[in-house]
Amino acid sequence: MQNILNISAYKFVPIPDAADLRDLLQAKATELELKGSILVAEEGLNLFVAGPEAAVRDFVAVLHADSRFADLEPKESWSERQPFRKMLVKVKREIIRMNHPAIRPAEGRAPAVPPATVKRWLDQGHDDEGRPVVTLDTRNAFEVDYGTFEGAIDWRITKFSEFPDALQAHKADLEGKTVVSFCTGGIRCEKAAIYMQDAGLDHVYQLEGGILKYFEETGGAHYKGDCFVFDGREALAPDLTARSNGNSARAAEDKHLANKLRKSQ
CATH class of the missing domain: 3.40.250.10 (Rhodanese-like domain)
Incomplete structure (x- = not known):
């Protein structure tokens, strides 16, 4: 039975409080026992998260409560097993590295x-x-x-x-x-x-x-x-x-x- 919901999403939006957001998302993901990876940067957010459906949807609700991510529409797929081994939430310089800071x-x-x-x-x-x-x-x-x-x-x-x-x-x-x-x-x-x-x-x-x-x-x-x-x-x-x-x-x-x-x- 495929009962693990996998979501991926990103959004380019200014996040001057990247470290605070990282701490919030890390705490919520840990509470919900989710696994995956989330990158937070001043330029935006990039995430891959997996877990039981109810827990994943609770996590998305937390994101939607932040006006910056209210319109976030994660892509969904299902799997029989948890595809990640742990939960990593990191602050990075870019959520996808290009080394061209003028591209915003x-x-x-x-x-x-x-x-x-x-x-x-x-x-x-x-x-x-x-x-x-x-x-x-x-x-x-x-x-x-x-x-x-x-x-x-x-x-x-x-x-x-x-x-x-x-x-x-x-x-x-x-x-x-x-x-x-x-x-x-x-x-x-x-x-x-x-x-x-x-x-x-x-x-x-x-x-x-x-x-x-x-x-x-x-x-x-x-x-x-x-x-x-x-x-x-x-x-x-x-x-x-x-x-x-x-x-x-x-x-x-x-x-x-x-x-x-x-x-x-």
């Missing part, structure tokens, strides 16, 4: 396109103005290897902070096209889309809610493979069921790399 989504995000629209564009082979559409994977190379959109651009980056240099090297390839940046849940492609706009690309969007929201709303059309997730489930299929193979050498290597990347953020 809380001050104005790039246009977002819903999953249904992306599917329609990919179905017809162009956007609504007849412009060719390309999907740009902003994830790390080992994540892409689990699955990605058909024909997606993949620059084989090993960490998100390499994205700006990769764009500068390949910017000309994107000129004159509609670019849909995407990632697991939306946080990386949001920063990536803003950076591309600032770099002078005119038709740039972020996939609203990332791959997981796309799976939820479209069933994964035009997507090949699974989506790597940073927890014990390893990867999710387009129907949002776990495709874990924890005994495989590849899984062990990827989880080790994922943990290193998370600690470096």
Whole structure:
């Protein structure tokens, strides 16, 4: 029985009281016996939390009571087992590291396109103005290897902070096209889309809610493979069921790399 509710969410919003918020969330998560990871920074909040449904919904209610997170809509999936080993709540410089402090989504995000629209564009082979559409994977190379959109651009980056240099090297390839940046849940492609706009690309969007929201709303059309997730489930299929193979050498290597990347953020 899948009785563990997994949620993920992020929001770029000014949090000048990051340390106080960390203490509050750590105390509440501990009280509810939840596990996962939460990053708090001056630029926003990024969380992955799992536990029994009632406890998770109580935790979300605490977030919603804060006006800054009243509109937070976590993405949900279910699992038979708790995918995290402990609860970590940390204050970081960025909730997703890019090393470009001028990129501040809380001050104005790039246009977002819903999953249904992306599917329609990919179905017809162009956007609504007849412009060719390309999907740009902003994830790390080992994540892409689990699955990605058909024909997606993949620059084989090993960490998100390499994205700006990769764009500068390949910017000309994107000129004159509609670019849909995407990632697991939306946080990386949001920063990536803003950076591309600032770099002078005119038709740039972020996939609203990332791959997981796309799976939820479209069933994964035009997507090949699974989506790597940073927890014990390893990867999710387009129907949002776990495709874990924890005994495989590849899984062990990827989880080790994922943990290193998370600690470096």
